[in-house]
Amino acid sequence: MNNKEQIYEDIIETFVDKKRQLVAQLEIEIGKIEKMNMIEISLLSNKNGLLQFNSQKWSYKKHGIGYRFENTINGEIVEVGNLLMSFDEIDFFHFEEYLESLNMQDIHLVLEYAKMNYG
Amino acid sequence: MGGVIGSINAPTIGAIIGGLLGGAILTAPGDTPKSDKQKGKDGSIAAAGSPQPDDEDEKVVSVDPKSLFSRQGKNEMTGTSVNKIAKSMSKNGYVGKPITIAKLGNGKFAIVDGHHRVAAAIRAGISNVPANVVNVSRAQSSAYMADVFDAIANGAGKYFSSSRFYR
Numbered sequence: 001m002n003n004k005e006q007i008y009e010d011i012i013e014t015f016v017d018k019k020r021q022l023v024a025q026l027e028i029e030i031g032k033i034e035k036m037n038m039i040e041i042s043l044l045s046n047k048n049g050l051l052q053f054n055s056q057k058w059s060y061k062k063h064g065i066g067y068r069f070e071n072t073i074n075g076e077i078v079e080v081g082n083l084l085m086s087f088d089e090i091d092f093f094h095f096e097e098y099l100e101s102l103n104m105q106d107i108h109l110v111l112e113y114a115k116m117n118y119g
Numbered sequence: 120m121g122g123v124i125g126s127i128n129a130p131t132i133g134a135i136i137g138g139l140l141g142g143a144i145l146t147a148p149g150d151t152p153k154s155d156k157q158k159g160k161d162g163s164i165a166a167a168g169s170p171q172p173d174d175e176d177e178k179v180v181s182v183d184p185k186s187l188f189s190r191q192g193k194n195e196m197t198g199t200s201v202n203k204i205a206k207s208m209s210k211n212g213y214v215g216k217p218i219t220i221a222k223l224g225n226g227k228f229a230i231v232d233g234h235h236r237v238a239a240a241i242r243a244g245i246s247n248v249p250a251n252v253v254n255v256s257r258a259q260s261s262a263y264m265a266d267v268f269d270a271i272a273n274g275a276g277k278y279f280s281s282s283r284f285y286r
Contacts, residue, residue, distance in 0.1 A: 003182065037251065038219070038232070038253070039221075039259055047195065061194075062195060064233060104208050
């Protein structure tokens with residue numbers, strides 16, 4: 001693995017970790033998600049709110065059977081589109097949105113790498 | 120009475136009957152079904168529109184996105200995402216996995232998952248999107264209906280057809 005590939009791997013890992021950690025934080029508010037099915041998730045009543053994560057405030061809002069998290073300070077967006085999907089599965093549409101929200105350079109290269117290795 | 124017409128061949132017939140019944144206009148994708156029954160994933164035959172015991176038995180139908188009702192108000196939608204998906208759909212047709220919908224007590228269908236894809240499809244002028252129809256209990260259906268009312272009150276009409284819910 002060369003340097004660039006290692007950087008891309010780190011970016012992907014950070015995204016996956018953030019999804020996992022933000023949902024773990026969210027579960028404190030709305031209850032354990034792993035015990036729910038699709039219908040139950042879709043009917044969760046706590047649709048919007050604020051979370052404290054890594055000493056920063058993140059807003060969350062319900063999207064279908066997932067949640068969209070946004071850092072209230074820097075605008076970073078982490079969307080977990082489907083709470084029934086494993087965190088390791090990369091949803092490329094939302095991954096691209098995450099990269100864009102960070103104003104990352106070479107987004108197309110990171111995406112290409114992710115699609116090749118995790119698609 | 121509902122408007123599930125999962126296996127009628129001609130979309131126009133489905134449209135007419137669906138319209139008469141006041142529900143969503145559903146037609147099976149691929150125009151291949153030959154009767155009012157269709158095969159499940161395991162090869163079993165299920166009557167179109169009959170209740171499915173669980174999510175595993177859900178079936179994919181084609182549905183007019185304008186006939187579906189949102190459970191998300193405008194503030195729960197992300198305009199940039201809708202625009203982005205709509206742009207892609209205008210170019211390539213429907214993009215993404217089938218949406219998930221559930222039938223309500225009034226015979227209309229609420230979106231369970233796929234609000235942004237539905238809004239984008241409407242914006243892109245797409246008239247048929249693939250949808251999984253999930254079976255829900257009466258209590259769940261009532262909860263969805265309450266969500267739809269909330270969503271309409273919270274500006275869902277910006278992205279979806281709302282007024283027809285009351286007809």
